[in-house]
Amino acid sequence: MLDKVRSHITHWANTTLSYAGKVALINSVIFGIHNFWGASVLLPKGIVKKIHKMCKDFLWGIEDGQRRMVFKSWESLCRPRKEGGVDIKEILSCNKEQMMGWIKKIETDAPNIWVKWVNAYILKSVSFWNFQITTVHSWFWGNIITCRDNLVLYTGGIQQAKQLLLTPEYKSLIYECLRSKGPVQSYHRTLGEPLNIPKHSFIGLLAAENRLPTVDNLCQRGMVLVNRCVLCESAAETAAHLFFECPYSAEVWFQVSRWMQVPIQASLSQTLRWYKLHNRGSALVKRQRRCLLLCAIYLLWKERNRRIFKGLSSTPAALIWQI
Ligand SMILES: [Zn+2]
Structure with missing residues (x-):
């Protein structure tokens, strides 16, 4: 019975919630556990392990009884945004x-x-x-x-x-x-911008750490044999190609760079470095630039997924209009 309920909830979450939405729900459930059980007893390690497993299954999703691909370790997700996490509270701590x-x-x-x-x-x-x-x-x-x-x-x-x-x-x-600690990440101000839409920040974080399931990452795991970019169909898909080197992405960036008044960069790491060192202007302009950058990355990733999973496609002009 419990397994059936869990599978219904997982299906509902996978079809209606983004990763950022699931993280918000997980934090709210963990907060409830802390406020009630956490303040009354020291939870046995076996129980904590089981709660962690349920949270991970919920976040990444279950397919045919197996957890789907994990993009980032649970330990790193539990760190603050400054250290490359998403602020999930560590249950034991x-x-x-x-x-x-x-x-x-x-x-x-x-x-x-x-x-x-x-x-x-x-x-x-x-x-x-x-x-x-x-x-x-x-x-x-x-x-x-x-x-x-x-x-x-x-x-x-x-x-x-x-x-x-x-x-x-x-x-x-x-x-x-x-709590477990990690190094402070140089891109944390760009990704942690409060004006960002949470799902944009989550995909931006995975892109910055090259943890998105791009075809080259899937090839390394032996899950896919042919590597071809779905946006241009003329080169292999890597995070660097998909987000910057691809002619489709380059057209989007050309327009976005004009709006943001920033020079076009060759890669995501260079762009994040530019934002850290050279993002000048009023506070609002700086924040708008960060939002636009994350929005463009999210929509490029979404466009790639639409083509693969739904067989639908948009022109760069349509994507720019959405941004
Ligand atoms: Zn391409």
């Missing part, structure tokens, strides 16, 4: 972050009946920071002591842990300490 709320209540002696009970019947006269767990204590209490030990380990000592708990933003600081 968020769970630990939420559990720290209990430790803060004990440490600050919050006016709470649970804290009074802990002091009277569990800790008695022993300091919370030196308390040792035994077999008579509950699973929940064991979770709190595990989080306490993690906190001391990450902050470097009991005094540092106590100081951290006294800061108002202690939860976000703890999450920052626990």
